[in-house]
Amino acid sequence: MRFFFRSRQFKIILSVFSFLLVISLIFGIWGKKMSPHTDIAGMISAPFKTLATSISNGISDIVSSYKDNSELLVENAELTSKINDMREKTADYDKIISENESYKKYLGIKEKNLDFEFCHSILISKDHSDPYGGFTINRGSSSGISLYDPVITDAGLVGYITELGTTTSKVTTILNPELVLGALDNRTNDSGIVSGNLQLAKKNKCRFSNLSRNCSVAIGDYVVTSGEGIFPEGLLIGSIESIGSDQYNTSIYADITPFADLANIKDVMVIIHFDNQGGILPGKGDY
Amino acid sequence: MPQKKKKLLISVINVLLVFVVVIIQYTPLLSMKIGTATPMIALAALIAISMFCSELTASLAGMILGIFTDTSSSTSFGFNSIVFFAIAFLTSFFIHYLFNNNFRSAIALGIILSALYFIVRWLFFFSFGHSINDSFTYLFQYALPSIIYTTVITLIFYLFEKLLFKKIIK
Numbered sequence: 280m281r282f283f284f285r286s287r288q289f290k291i292i293l294s295v296f297s298f299l300l301v302i303s304l305i306f307g308i309w310g311k312k313m314s315p316h317t318d319i320a321g322m323i324s325a326p327f328k329t330l331a332t333s334i335s336n337g338i339s340d341i342v343s344s345y346k347d348n349s350e351l352l353v354e355n356a357e358l359t360s361k362i363n364d365m366r367e368k369t370a371d372y373d374k375i376i377s378e379n380e381s382y383k384k385y386l387g388i389k390e391k392n393l394d395f396e397f398c399h400s401i402l403i404s405k406d407h408s409d410p411y412g413g414f415t416i417n418r419g420s421s422s423g424i425s426l427y428d429p430v431i432t433d434a435g436l437v438g439y440i441t442e443l444g445t446t447t448s449k450v451t452t453i454l455n456p457e458l459v460l461g462a463l464d465n466r467t468n469d470s471g472i473v474s475g476n477l478q479l480a481k482k483n484k485c486r487f488s489n490l491s492r493n494c495s496v497a498i499g500d501y502v503v504t505s506g507e508g509i510f511p512e513g514l515l516i517g518s519i520e521s522i523g524s525d526q527y528n529t530s531i532y533a534d535i536t537p538f539a540d541l542a543n544i545k546d547v548m549v550i551i552h553f554d555n556q557g558g559i560l561p562g563k564g565d566y
Numbered sequence: 567m568p569q570k571k572k573k574l575l576i577s578v579i580n581v582l583l584v585f586v587v588v589i590i591q592y593t594p595l596l597s598m599k600i601g602t603a604t605p606m607i608a609l610a611a612l613i614a615i616s617m618f619c620s621e622l623t624a625s626l627a628g629m630i631l632g633i634f635t636d637t638s639s640s641t642s643f644g645f646n647s648i649v650f651f652a653i654a655f656l657t658s659f660f661i662h663y664l665f666n667n668n669f670r671s672a673i674a675l676g677i678i679l680s681a682l683y684f685i686v687r688w689l690f691f692f693s694f695g696h697s698i699n700d701s702f703t704y705l706f707q708y709a710l711p712s713i714i715y716t717t718v719i720t721l722i723f724y725l726f727e728k729l730l731f732k733k734i735i736k
Contacts, residue, residue: 280663288622296651299629303644314644321637327589328638335595404592404638408604410708413640414594442642449640456696477700481602
């Protein structure tokens with residue numbers, strides 16, 4: 280055995296390992312970017328992953344169309360679309376009431392959305408071992424995506440970009456406790472922070488916490504981004520499912536179900552530009 | 567068939583196997599999850615392959631598999647390329663100097679090295695920055711079942727590799 284540790288083979292192994300360690304540390308921790316070898320591997324494997332995902336989605340669609348009546352599926356898709364439209368309208372309606380009551384504190388979501396620049400992306404791989412449902416998309420810095428860009432679906436907020444490659448990016452979802460974002464109750468304007476934890480992630484939920492004890496949030500209220508951090512103002516996050524008291528302080532919290540179906544995402548929009556972009560990422564400082 | 571060609575054939579089959587494994591591991595609708603247990607099938611395949619390779623070949627195979635795993639994994643900083651490299655080296659090293667290459671060794675190495683992977687992963691990504699409750703929930707409710715599941719998959723890959731060597735080399 281001791282001859283092995285003196286052999287040329289072991290020295291090569293040790294050198295490669297050290298090189299790998301240094302490269303990963305430099306690019307991962309300081310650069311906050313994918314290390315070059317991962318980036319190249321991502322570029323090589325992306326077409327295969329896209330193909331595999333398309334095939335598995337296709338098979339899933341075929342299986343589900345056999346299982347369910349196809350007419351019901353069409354109707355379901357139409358109804359889902361209508362629900363999303365109605366959510367937007369209700370959110371706008373609440374917003375208008377809120378504006379009238381609080382001296383028009385901020386502009387409506389649709390007015391703001393005029394400044395958004397989107398990048399459509401397809402989910403190409405999903406880490407099943409990540410309890411928070413992180414995934415990889417088929418767009419990277421070459422498509423104008425930057426680190427910490429918000430990721431949404433037509434239903435609501437999904438998460439943000441946490442690792443950036445040239446042609447691929449990794450998305451951390453709002454279920455992950457690493458993501459802490461400022462949020463508002465759309466009806467009452469009560470502010471707090473939205474974050475996840477492992478127990479809630481199991482149920483596909485996250486927590487709207489740090490709410491004042493005399494706030495008037497109610498079950499069914501919509502929660503939107505406050506625009507204080509890296510996310511633009513007014514993005515739909517989810518609806519309040521339950522309300523409870525924090526056991527460590529006097530504040531209360533509300534558990535929310537995200538509008539975006541995080542378990543079954545196929546494609547997303549990355550907001551690559553919006554007014555006042557850039558800011559403070561909770562727990563990570565300025566960027 | 568000459569010995570060199572046989573070895574090349576095994577390498578080609580293993581490369582294809584690894585490719586399929588990485589695709590299966592991260593394709594959104596091909597989840598092999600049972601409850602909270604998620605097998606790291608790329609790791610299982612790597613352990614099985616490394617049991618039949620030299621230390622250098624195993625380490626390089628681990629590095630390449632790790633790099634491709636990093637492109638999809640939620641872990642950052644090239645975590646998988648480093649850990650897979652080390653695990654592949656340890657597997658091959660243990661087989662050459664400490665264990666016999668048999669089914670019982672496959673069970674032992676499956677448990678030890680899967681545990682190593684999930685514990686290192688827990689240390690780096692769940693023990694800090696998460697609440698104590700979440701941290702231990704991950705360790706006992708996610709990592710532990712995943713270690714057992716990965717070990718079971720390792721045994722399947724071990725049998726496949728053993729059959730492959732038996733059919734082609736012998």
